[in-house]
Structure formats: structure tokens, C-alpha cells
Amino acid sequence: xxxxxxxxxxxxxxxxxxxxxxxxxxxxxxxxxxxxxxxxxxxxxxxxxxxxxxxxxxxxxxxxxxxxxxxxxxxxxxxxxxxxxxxxxxxxxxxxxxxxxxxxxxxxxxxxxxxxxxxxxxxxxxxxxxxxxxxxxxxxxxxxxxxxxxxxxxxxxxxxxxxxxxxxxxxxxxxxxxxxxxxxxxxxxxxxxxxxxxxxxxxxx
Numbered sequence: 001x002x003x004x005x006x007x008x009x010x011x012x013x014x015x016x017x018x019x020x021x022x023x024x025x026x027x028x029x030x031x032x033x034x035x036x037x038x039x040x041x042x043x044x045x046x047x048x049x050x051x052x053x054x055x056x057x058x059x060x061x062x063x064x065x066x067x068x069x070x071x072x073x074x075x076x077x078x079x080x081x082x083x084x085x086x087x088x089x090x091x092x093x094x095x096x097x098x099x100x101x102x103x104x105x106x107x108x109x110x111x112x113x114x115x116x117x118x119x120x121x122x123x124x125x126x127x128x129x130x131x132x133x134x135x136x137x138x139x140x141x142x143x144x145x146x147x148x149x150x151x152x153x154x155x156x157x158x159x160x161x162x163x164x165x166x167x168x169x170x171x172x173x174x175x176x177x178x179x180x181x182x183x184x185x186x187x188x189x190x191x192x193x194x195x196x197x198x199x200x201x202x203x204x205x
Contacts, residue, residue, distance in 0.1 A: 015039060015052055020064045020075040022127060022141030032059040033127045035141045036066075036075065042142075044127055102153065103203040109148065116147045124149070126171070129159045129192075135169045137161035137192070152187070153200040159192035 015038040022035030029047055036043050038052045045051045047059055051066065054073070058065040063076045125142040128135045137159045143149055154160075160168055164187060168174050181187060189200045 014054060014066065014068050014070070014073040018052055018066075018073070018075060020077050022125065022139070023059060023061065023064070023077055028130065028133065029059075034059045034064045035125055035127060036064065042125060044125065101201040101203065102151070103205055104151070105205050109204070112148050116144075119144050120147055120149060126160075129161075137168050138171075138174065152189075152202050154189075154191065155193065157193070158198075160189060161192060161197075162190040164188055 018036065018038040020034055021037050021042070023033075033044055033046050034056070036045060036051055041052075043051050045056050045064075047056050049056050054066040054068040056064060057067045057072060063074050066073050066075060120143075123142065123144040124140065126138040127141050129137045129139050139159045140154060140156055143154065143156050160174075162168060163174070163177055164180070164184060166173065166177060185204055187202045187204065191198050191200060
């Protein structure tokens with residue numbers, strides 16, 4: 001009986017490697033999101049969601065509180081995780097700051113996509129950025145280094161809001177742009193970086 005009770009307490013406690021690697025803030029509690037990791041798995045959660053044996057009680061700019069049977073655990077945002085200290089939803093009205101334009105060969109892009117797509121899909125995390133109750137873009141809370149994404153100018157912490165004039169209001173919109181990109185001569189994206197809009201441009205040759 002005692003062994004069973006101890007085992008139940010252990011199972012109801014927070015995993016020892018549980019950590020917060022990304023946070024998306026919003027003035028509306030229900031629109032906040034966090035990226036948690038444990039045991040090599042990554043989960044995007046909101047307040048009230050069940051994750052890794054606990055329940056998310058609060059999401060703040062620097063930590064996530066998760067309730068387990070053994071008590072509440074505060075998971076501070078991991079320093080140096082590549083995620084922003086807090087990706088705040090809402091679009092500032094300041095002028096865009098253009099980044100240097102880049103040029104890439106289509107053949108080279110296709111070759112690298114074939115080599116890097118598995119890594120990009122496995123190691124990139126997108127979290128919806130909410131503004132007044134709607135999706136206003138996606139925060140890149142995690143992404144691999146030295147891939148097409150970084151060569152195109154994207155960074156972890158960027159909030160992708162627009163691609164070739166199309167507002168990114170859902171994952172379906174983002175995925176639906178892929179066929180269109182096959183015939184475009186340039187890809188122009190707008191991201192929020194440290195709260196400021198930045199234009200990224202890649203010419204396809």
C-alpha cells in the first residue's frame with residue numbers, strides 16, 4: 001500500500017526535465033500560449049490545457065505555472081533557448097525596416113529543400129500570435145540553424161505576419177501559399193522582430 005502511494009505521488013509530479021521554451025503573450029488570458037518540452041517532446045499549450053501529466057494554470061511573460069497532484073510548478077522561460085523573452089501579440093504601427101535583399105537559385109532551393117525539409121519540420125515550432133481575438137501571424141519560437149529559413153533572413157522570435165501581400169491568419173493560409181511560390185520571382189515577407197515590422201525579400205532566379 002505504501003509503495004503504491006509513493007508510486008502515485010511520483011507519477012503525479014512534474015517530469016524533471018519539463019521546461020518552457022517559448023511564450024506568446026496577449027492581453028486576453030485565453031489567447032496566451034506557451035511551448036513546453038519534456039522527454040524530447042514539444043507541446044504548444046494554452047491556459048487550462050493538460051500537458052505532461054499536469055494542467056496549465058497560468059502563462060506569464062517569464063514563466064508558465066502547471067498544476068500537478070504534488071503541487072504547482074513554475075517553469076521559467078529557458079534562457080538562450082532561441083525563443084523570445086515574450087512574443088507579444090498586437091501589430092505596432094511603426095514603419096517597416098527593410099532587411100538586406102537576398103537572391104537564391106531555384107535549383108539550389110529545391111536541392112536544399114529535399115535535404116533540409118525533415119529537419120525543418122521536426123525542429124521548427126510555430127505558435128499563433130493573437131490580436132483582438134484573431135490570428136495575426138505566427139511566432140517562430142524555435143527553428144534550426146543553417147537552413148533555408150535562416151538564409152532567407154528568418155530568426156527565432158520573429159512573428160510572421162505576411163507573405164507576398166497575403167496576411168497569415170491561419171496555418172491553412174500559410175500552407176496554401178506553397179503552390180503559388182512555385183511561379184513567383186520573389187518572396188517578400190513581413191515579420192515583427194523585437195516589436196518592430198521588418199521586411200524580408202528573396203529574389204528567385
